[in-house]
Amino acid sequence: MRQIISVIIGSCWLLASVAGAASSDPYKGDRVQFLKAYKALNENRHGDYIRLSKQLKGYPLYPYLEFWDMRGNLRHVSNEDIAAFIEKYQGDSISARMRQSWLYQLARQGDWKTFLEVYQDNQPITLQCYKLQGQIKTGQTKGLVDDALKLWLIGKSQVKNCDPVFKYLKDHDVITEELLWQRIRLAIHQGNPSLAVYLARGLSAEDRAWVELWRDARNRPVKTLDSKQLKKDVPQAREIILYSVRRIARSNADLAFEKWSQIKPRYQFSAAETGKLEKEMALSASWQRHPRAHEWLVAVPDAAVDAKLREWRIRTAVSIGDWPAVVKHTTELSPDEATREEWRYWRAMALDKTGQRAEALNDFSRLARERDYHGFLAADFMNWPYEMGNQPIEYDPASLKALAGQPGFIRAHELFRAELFIDARREWAWIIRNLSIEDLKLAAVLAEQWDWHDRAILTVARSKDYSDLNLRFPIDYKKEVRKIAQGYQLEPAHVYAVIRQESAFNKDARSPAGALGLMQLMPKTGRVTAKKHNIPLSSTSLLYQPDKNIMIGSAYLKQVMEEYDDNIVLASAAYNAGPHRVKRWLPEDEEKPATRWIAMVPFNETRDYIQRILAYMAIYDWRMEQPATPIKKYMPDILPNEAYKAYEK
Structure with missing residues (x-):
């Protein structure tokens, strides 16, 4: 009897388990069938596809099979059937995607009447230009000129199918000389001088010569300043001079200021032109870490001062340790700018350095409650533990x-x-x-x-x-991360921080540059690193596999760390921006406190990257239920480049 009861209980438990599994994944069987149908469709096994898909009409992804099947044979599908599909799934993503595919098909067929009937706003540039072509072809020109000018008046070349639209503008004398000059200026300042020269074909020979000189100034700005064309004080000459000096300043602030001091008295530049150029030269000097950068930033006329200039006045003052200037500059911030944690930190530090200890401690204590890089630095200053402030999202299960x-x-x-x-x-x-x-x-x-x-x-x-740190900072692949990090003598929190920053745990992430997987490895980097560390990698597509990506990514991270004497700050900068840039940013002859060095990193993306890696490491310590290492321990002074293996001669 006991055996019978045990069997009954066991059977009930098994049935409950199966039922629970089924309810947690009710479509498992259909999904297998769906993937078979999807494979058959991609392999042009239409008979198998029809047989398999017939059994899936109640499956949530059946509309996707219809979508892929119809889109793949769009030339052979009637307009009525396509319209019926769009209507059937109105409001769903596949309806919008089918509409877009249909519009491309109609444009290729030259069916402009139907195209205009089907078209809806918020389409890619190519379809916007097709729409305008359709209006031209059908004589529906209301609003055409305004819409076409919005597409034409940009600083880069548009897609080819916009050409008939732009020809319409030209043929109807819409493109005036003033508009041509507007677009030429946009092209020059957006780094497309060849477009500017092309556009100049619509100008007089004299004006074309100005544009050609302007083009030459991009790559030969010093030589351009000696051109005979620029001897006369006319608007075109002044504009090219300003551009040339700006181009020189990008790589040589000293030479730019020298040239400007010689040129400025000889021409009638407006106050606005002068202020804008001097601001841009001073900013370029800042990004080059020029010793006079702060002096030049302070000298910029008040009318030219903006948020970026105020930012770099603070950064350069921090870099040279001019703490009274930091106090002054942080006082000059707008109310919104003053709430930024970075400026709150540097103001508190400057107050402390200038003997205003009580106010500094008050500011540090408030900032130390923030869960970010500068909040953690403030907590380190106060010798306080970090406040994570984790608050899981509250929700109604129903x-x-x-x-x-x-x-x-x-x-x-x-x-x-x-x-x-x-x-x-x-x-x-x-x-x-x-x-x-x-x-x-x-x-x-x-x-x-x-x-x-x-x-x-x-x-x-x-x-x-x-506030929900469990959600925002996952700890997947815990076993792999701990084991691999230990093997390469890395902090697990460091590996996690890189994964979180690089891909947000998207294992199939692919960047526009081609970086792959969790730790965003370039294929070449993956191959070279795998070979160096004897990690099997038969194909770079394997970099999408989490365990493979973490293994090779950690090996590469360790390489970068070794190049910089295990300095996480510099390794993070190099991982993001490349060693060649880090070399330019290192101090020339004396060490620099890491916090002040980070503040002067010229790329916003790289500066934010370094700060996030350090902050995320502290958060991941907390997530792994271990004491958070103060981030200041990862921030030794930054030395001149000769001190690092990466730049050994």
């Missing part, structure tokens, strides 16, 4: 269940589970685009429960709620 049950979220989840990541991200972006703040938080919680960390991180960021 509301979360309702959100998860919406068709768009079901489709996104299924695409994610099917590892069709690009389509999954497109679906996700579509369904969250108009969500309220509260629903964005719910969506982030949902993505986190699905282990879709990058969507959770990016979605909660859109809600501007940064």
Whole structure:
């Protein structure tokens, strides 16, 4: 009898487990069938595709099969059937995507009447120009000129299919000499001198000569300043002179100021022109770490002072240790600028350095409550533990269940589970685009429960709620990270910080530059590093595999660390911006406190990167339930480049 009861209990437990598994993944069987149908469609096995897809009409991703099938044969599908598909799935991402594909097809066919009927706003530039072509072809020219000028009046060449539209503007005498000069200026200042010369064909021979000289000034600014054309004080000459001096200042601030001091008295430059150029020269000097940069920034006329100039006045004063100037400059910030944690930190430091200890401690104590790089530095100054302030997102389970049950979220989840990541991200972006703040938080919680960390991180960021550290700082791959980090004598928190900053835990991330996977390795870097450390890598596509990416990424990170004497600050800068840039930024002859060196990194992206890596390391210490290492311990003084292996001769 006991055996029978045991069997019954065991059977009930097994059935409950199976039922639980089924309810947690109710579409598992359909998903397998769906992927078979998807494979058959891609391999042009249409008979197999039809047979398999017939069984999936109730599956949430069946519309995607319809979409892919129809889009792949769009030339052979009637307009009525395409329109019916768009109407059937109106409001879904595949409806918008099908509309876009249809518009391209209609443009290729020259069916402009249907194109204009189907067209909706917010399309890519190519389709915008096709729309204007359609208006020209059908004589529907209302609003055409204004829309076309918006596309024409930019500083770069547009796509080829805009040419007929721009020809229309030219043929109808819309492009005036004044408009030509506007676009030429845009092209020059956006680094497209060849476009400027092309546009100048519509000007007189005399004006074309000015544009050609302006083009030459881009690469030969010093020589251009000696041109005979510039001897006469006319507007074109002044404009090219200002541009040439600005180009010189980009690489040689001393020479720029020398040339400017010689030229300025000979021409009638306006106060605005003078102020703008002197501001830009002073900023260039700052980015070159010129010893007179702060002096030149302070000398810029008040009328030319803006937020960037105020920022670099503080940075250069910090760099040279002019603490009274730091106090003065932080007082000159706008109310919004003054709330920024970075300026609060440097003001507190300057107050302390100038003997205003009580006010400094008061400012540091308030800042130390912030959970970021400068907040942690303030806590280090006070010798206080870090305040993480973790506040998990509160939500109503019924509301979360309702959100998860919406068709768009079901489709996104299924695409994610099917590892069709690009389509999954497109679906996700579509369904969250108009969500309220509260629903964005719910969506982030949902993505986190699905282990879709990058969507959770990016979605909660859109809600501007940064308090749920468990959601924002995942600890996936814990076993691999600990083991690999230990093997390369790296802090696990460092590896996690790089993964979090580089990819937000998106294992199939690919940057515009081609960097791959969790730690964003360039294929060449991956191959070379794998070979050097005897890590098998038969194909760079394997860099998308988390364990392989973490192994090779950690090996590369260790290489970079060794090049900089295990200095995390410099290794982070090199990982982000490249060793050649870091070499230019290092002090020439004396060491520099790391905090002050970081403040002078000229690239916002790299400066933010360094600061985030350090802050994320502290947060990951907390996430791994270990004492947070004060970030100041990772910040030894920065030495001249000869001190580092990376720059040994």
